[in-house]
Amino acid sequence: MKENSSQPLVTMKGICKSFPGVVANDCVDLELYGGEVLALLGENGAGKSTLMNILCGLYRPDSGEIEIRGQRVHIASPNDAQKLGIGMVHQNFKLVDSMTVLENIILGMKDQGFIPDMKKIRKKVLELSETYSLKVDADASIWQLSVGEQQRVEILKLLYRKAEILILDEPTAVLTPQESEELSKIIHRMRSEGKSAIFITHKMEEVMTFSDQVMVLRKGKVVAELPTAATSPKELARLMVGREVLFEIEKKPFSPGPAILELEKVCAQDDRGLAALKNINLNVRAGEIVGIAGVAGNGQRELAEVITGLRKVTSGSVKIGGKDLTNAKPLQVIKAGVAHVPQDRSQVGAVGDMSVASNLVMKEYRKKPLSTGALLFPSRISAFAKRLIEAFRISTPSTETRVKFLSGGNVQKTILAREITACRNLLIAVYPSRGLDVGATEAVRRQLVSQRDQGLGVLFVSEDIDELEQLADTIAVMFEGSIMAVLPGGSADVETLGLLMAGVQPSNSCDRSNS
Amino acid sequence: MKMVFEKRKNVSIGAQFLVPIISFLISLLLSGIMLAVFGSNPFTTFAAMFKGAFGSMNGFSETLVKAIPLMLTGLGVALAFKLKFWNIGAEGQLTMGGVATAWVALFWGNGIQGPLLLVVALLAGCVSGALWAGIPAFLKTRLKVDETLVTLMLNYVAILFSEYLYYGPWRDPKGYGFPGSAPFPENAWLPRIAGRAHAGLFFAIALALILWIVLRRTRWGFEISIIGASPKAARYQGISVERTIMLTMLVSGALSGLAGACEVTGISHRLQQGLSLGYGNTAIIIAWMSQLNPLAVPFVSLIMAGIMVGGDQVQLMMGLPSAVGTVIQGLILFPMLAGSLFTEYRVRWIKADRKPVCVEGGA
Amino acid sequence: MKKLVLGLLAFAMVFAMVSPIVAQAKKPLKIAFVYIGPPGDMGWTYEQERGRLAIQKAFGNKIETKYIENVPEGPDAERVIRQYATAGFDMIFTTSFGYMDPTVAVAKDFPNVIFEHCSGYKTADNMATYFGRIEEARYLTGIIAGRMTKSNVIGYVAAFPIPEVVRGINGFTLGVRSVNPKAQVKVVWTNTWYDPVKEREAAVALLDSGADIIAQHQDTTEPQKAAQERGKYSIGYDSDMGKFVGDSVLASATWNWETYLTKTIQDALDGKWKTHAYWGGLKDNVVQLSSISSKVPASVQSEVEAAKKKILGGWSIFTGPIKDQNGKVVYAAGQVIPDDKQSAMDWFVEGVVGKVQ
Ligand SMILES: Nc1ncnc2c1ncn2[C@@H]1O[C@H](COP(=O)(O)OP(=O)(O)OP(=O)(O)O)[C@@H](O)[C@H]1O
């Protein structure tokens, strides 16, 4: 394929798109050249996903034009986009849970014949995963995979379809640092092959290392477009939010109270029946933030689920507020004052088909004043929802808008708002700032600290060492279902944490008590 | 030209009203053409159909007679479908409701005096329908057995069981061997309100209202919506998914059971063949066309019943073969079903000269 | 319904002293027929429809007739009958046993409409019942079957175990045994009047169990076709089934409604119609024996002819000695089963294999 470097590969001109109550894209121009990586930045709800959905044929612009290699095109469906070499990995994956990896990869492809030749397909998929080092079990069903693995499947799917223009909507939000590293290698490789990529992210470091060009959206409009080399994370953050972002958070001095959560020798299995938690001992005290450090997929999700009654322990005990709640029903745990921001926000944390108001009251609807006996009070529910929408700056056209129409970050804010409000005792937050823009991330961190300052316990799962260092009073490092070490926050150096997260036990530091 | 379906973001009020009207007109056009082909005047035929179904008190009461079981089973099915529990067993639940009601009416008449017999019989119908629906719910929640198959199979079991009863042990000893139970005592008859239309109509309308309120205004209704949208999310919110499914299915079955109870106490006054004319199956269509909204169910049922009753007029009065009547019923239904699809989706036409992909005077 | 239960009435030609219902009308008399199957069934409904066409032709513009086909027995039939009554029909013929109660219910609400129910036993001031002694013709076909069977097993596909059908089976069997006391008649119930698939299945089952002739009490020609496909003979019912199936149908016991319909409609036109319970036989021409297949030897044909003469001469086929299935004589020699016992018949004569249930 001949590439004329003076002619853009993709040109979007004057793209406008509105939804009921919002203008998502307001006359956006975008140019992408062959072999270029463009970073798309912007606050939650700025219109990034919408713009990319237009490019890949999911949405149709209200007005504006698209040219690919200089030719006017009408992209009516993802199939059309695929024929043009455009492929997108969405913020919420579009894989079919009950099907295998291979089946998902060929799903929806038209030229596979009536009975696809699975042998040939398998060979090609394995080749691709080899070349791009995207390791995945081709015969596993999607529901058995971690989010990171699912992402790999999505990328494989695009590579299999010979995508030349790769769109990645917040790809690294769900990846481990290692996986991000690999992704950057893939992107570099594709770039050297003359392919190009657009990726959306909220992480400044990634913008700096991955991209050649940056474009910033605010409220649907382009506010800046500049070469990466000519800017800095601070400037980008200011451009996005429209004000300076402070990354400093004030904390009261650490004075822990009695234990709120006590895990003793907890073992559990994952969805595939493999050991996911091995002899976990862990305490969270009142007024303490315990950070769980570790690469995603090392038992963090299972840990949260075991505490909240969503997963059975095979042995060991779980005590909350001194009460034995081993293998209790989820409702009992909720009644014990435990709130939980789950890892999977689109399937578990939020119900896309229901309104923002409904989603916001899903924890509190059992209580007065939202209900008495069996009866719900819609007016009180909507008042309650309005209060939360304001307090947590959720951007939504109305309380009755269905959650699936919110931007990714605003879905997360909805979950956070509900859970933080419902928390009476212990807050379990699994990657709470995933998908949030810098401003919202800052706000969430403040919320976690304020919970702690009010004397609640916080169990905080993250992969971001800086974030952990900043927030956690105590850090427990997880690796392959075990707790490698429990260290006081702020004391641990990045080096040691990194090693522990990779499963390497630095000599003589196995101090398991955190009392 | 290329046609693509797009899910509508928001169903506009206009579309909600316009689409049914347009699809109705299309139905008339299609069936009009067919009637003309068969050599009968479409206008007089439609007039006859309408008159037959709604034009006289007698015709209207017959339309109501059919609408009542459709309403009750339609509500039951809609409720189950809210949960994404694919209960296609309303037919069986209706039949078992009729059987239990007949049992009380036939054999408890000596013990229970006066109108109390009717009340007990109706309750027995509800309980029996509920238990019959409880079987697939139990299998689904405990053993993860797919409910579609179970509810379908149980339809056959129920119908065969009722046949066994009225061909066998319950056959009317004074019936000269013709299958069918003895008639019920009169204190087990549901009062009639007009023609053959019976008080079951009040149950159906009241239950539609109650169900509508329950779904919108109660914790239970809220939980049903959450489970229907995402069982995983429901579990995470501390909702007992199994218990809710069980309870909801019991209510769903009770509604269909009541339909059966009303049929035997209101119409046939005995257990015999023709207890259900596929009401439980039509209920699935009704639930869909009502978009699972309980308030819409009575109206949709009425239209459906009107089509059934009016369709017979084609034969009755116009002297056309019964197949024509059936085809017309289908021709009327089909665009309406398609119409309810269009309220959810819209069609986009992409002009052929602008190929979906590429090529238009580039540079 | 208690109020309406009239009990079993003795069958006689004319009953009751009710004044005529339909006055002399200038407008054509509107008449409706309710059918259980389609007129194309070549059997029961076919014959009803033949009757309708005949009277339409005979009365010309003095009457106007309509019909509806495929109306299931049971509660929904009441709706259809009621719709005709509402639509201003003057006379409604309901032509299946299971329409009896629905007809009674509608008749109560429309005292000015005449109802005629075929094959039942309930009547009202404005509702008559009519039927025929088809078993007389069946007796004659039984003679043919008894002579023609080689395996001495004759299959009988039967609809419902109701007196009408039981009578037919007994009449047929008496005919069979009058010439061949070793032959047996095996009965299979289908519990349906009209279901081509079930009727065929039952016939096949009988053939499989050794029957070499198939008789029937159903609405279609399916049992005949099934027998023919196996190279076996059959005995038809309702219509002259040999015309539709071929000469493997040895003979048929057939209906002929025209005579009766003409009479009762004329009465209605003249304003002389009164309720009644009509039960005619061979001599009234309401039931007939069809032409006999050429496969039947002349000797047998003359045997049939002789028996027919006897019946036309007033002899009842239910004349003793008649034994039940246990071989016990229930009607002694010379004793005739009275009409009221015939119309409630719920037991089989000797030679029938099967149970009334
Ligand atoms: N299908 C839709 N229906 C209605 N509104 C929508 C739809 N998709 C997006 N929106 C609205 O458009 C706006 C832009 O959303 P978009 O998803 O593009 O944001 P984003 O920049 O990707 O945000 P985030 O970083 O949170 O993912 C939001 O206000 C959102 O609520």
Ligand SMILES: [Mg+2]
């Ligand atoms: Mg987004």
